[in-house]
Amino acid sequence: MTDTHFKHDHFAHCESGVMSLMLRHHGLDLSEPMVFGLSAGIMFAYIPFVKLGGMPLIAYRNMPRGIIKGLQKNIGIKMKLHTFSNPEKGTAMLNTLLEQGKFVGAQTSVFWLPYFPPEMQFHFNGHNLIVYGRDKNEYLISDPVFENPVRCEIQDLQKARFVKGVMAPKGLLYYPEFVPAEIDFERVLPQVIRKNAKSMLKTPVPIAGVSGIRALARKIVKLAKKEPRYASLFLGHIVRMQEEIGTGGAGFRFIYASFLQESGVILNSQLLAESSQAMTTVGDEWREFALMIAKAIRNKQGKSIDFKAISDKLLSVADSEAEVYKRLIQI
Amino acid sequence: METANVPQQDISTYSGNKKAMYATQENGEYTTVASTGWSVEEEVTKQALQELERLADNAWQAVCSGTFSPLYFHMYNRRMDLPTLAQSTGFFQWRVKRHFKPAIFRKLPVKTMTRYSDALGLSCEILCTLPSERVPKDD
Incomplete structure (x- = not known):
């Protein structure tokens, strides 16, 4: 078991929660609202010609991955991002990164995560979470929108990371390469x-x-x-x-x-x-x-x-x- | 919204989970509160779930009557629609539509079936059959 000194926290939103927690573990303490605001996260978009489940796209924030990108641009952090065409390679990479002791951000579908209650399992591919360890056949996961850490079997996470379609995650993994000590x-x-x-x-x-x-x-x-x-x-x-x-x-x-x-x-x-x-x-x-x-x-x-x-x-x-x-x- | 007004209505769609909400304390400072849910959210989530159920029910009937292949039912039963299934398999929509025809679906090669099987997370065996009964889900 590669459990670590990782400390989970409960956030409102997945992407800002992941980034806040990840930066905190790299010595930069930024609250979730600070992460959200610094990435210029507030937005509104009503896009009638992009349909999700038969309904037009309505967004109250910037685009998915916008928080990661916004932070890179505005406060000079450097993130390493990996995407994969082959699911097995994506899982192997995740395992390697975990063995190196990294906490890894991942983009997934919501539908295929078994720990989500069935009432919340919709086909939305822009979810974010942190994988912080592995216990045999299960990943230890810090999902920011859940109160407590959760677990997910290797095969299930692979499935959730490699769904195709709108906002397909393509197995996206990410972690900071450089985090500034302070921000001006x-x-x-x-x-x-x-x-x-x-x-x-x-x-x-x-x-x-x-x-x-x-x-x-x-x-x-x-x-x-x-x-x-x-x-x-x-x-x-x-x-x-x-x-x-x-x-x-x-x-x-x-x-x-x-x-x-x-x-x-x-x-x-x-x-x-x-x-x-x-x-x-x-x-x-x-x-x-x-x-x-x-x-x-x-x-x-x-x-x-x-x-x-x-x-x-x-x-x-x-x-x-x-x-x-x-x-x-x-x- | 003030912390005292953060809804704690223990809504069914959270299944006992809580969500972090931002609200102001008495001194005006923001904090987070774990909420057991707001009835407004429950209303709209249930509405969406009921619509998905309705579509699956209709599809079940349509497959039962022999006008559509079981694929049509399984698509809706997995909370997908035509564009979603087409995108998750990589097939064009017209091809998926074609596979909704029972005679064509029956003769699909294993390779094509595997794509559907992967996208829907169902074995080919299940994919080819229609459950004999539609169990109404409680909501």
Whole structure:
């Protein structure tokens, strides 16, 4: 058994959780919100022409692997990434890395991980976890969205790492090669925050950022003309992306508010402290929006859903959120 | 959201697991709270699960009546749809569709069957048969 001095922790989101924990084990203590914020993680995208399980892609954060890439770019860590065309080679490499005493990040499907409850096993390929050891035929796994460490048989993890399709993990393994001892927060934080706010406000395509939220709101009104079952599933899908996928609540808005708060303390900035509070309010509004939808679909009759009211609520969320970024852009 | 308002509704779709949520303490500082779930989330997860069940039920009926091959049922029963199955096997959608026809499916070579078998995690034997009964899953 290659158990180690690895210490698991419980996080809201998989990729930011993995990176926070991995950096902590390399001597750089960054909270999950800090990791999320430093990678310019907050986003919104509504991409009607990319379908997952028959539903359009709706994302409240940057692209998968965006956190790893963002950290490399913004704070100068160097990650080693391996992908494989052959599953057996991928497993052999993982075993070798574990024997060297490394903690290894891995991208997997959720569906094929036996320790996930069946109610949560969907075909989503962008999950992240840390393998920190091996006990005979089982890997010791730190899955950030689980309270405690878990175990998974070698064959099962191989299956989960080598599914094909949208966001196919291709057996992706990763670990830090270089981690800076400290970060020049005074320089980096304002830069990253400004850039992120800018991309939320000024992305030219009308499907990303705040205009993406508005595009989704316009789409909701049009649902009234669709088949009631589809309309109802569409609304449910929005809320699932916001709450069910480990977002820490309100589609990452609370994590980002926490990041703004932490940054405000580091930089001693009143603007950031106030923006954090404003972002918390935005998060609360997102949750009111989710509650409205849950109530609407609960009565099971698609026709009685007030699409206009739901759409208006979302438009007002978009306005509140835009206000926060307009302030942040001035930092 | 304040820590006191983090939902603790012990929702069925978590199966006893907890999720980390970000919330503010009384002094306004952020912290994480392990949540047993929010009924809103339970509602929408269940809705998605019920839809997957409904699709599998319909597929089971369609295979029973002989219009579709068992592959059609197993696809939905594994929570996939046509695009997902096509991507996970590497076949074009039109080819997978063709394999939904019982007469064509029956004559598939082992090599093709193995691709489906891998993608769905089912033995070829199971793949070729339809379960005699559809056990309704509780939700």
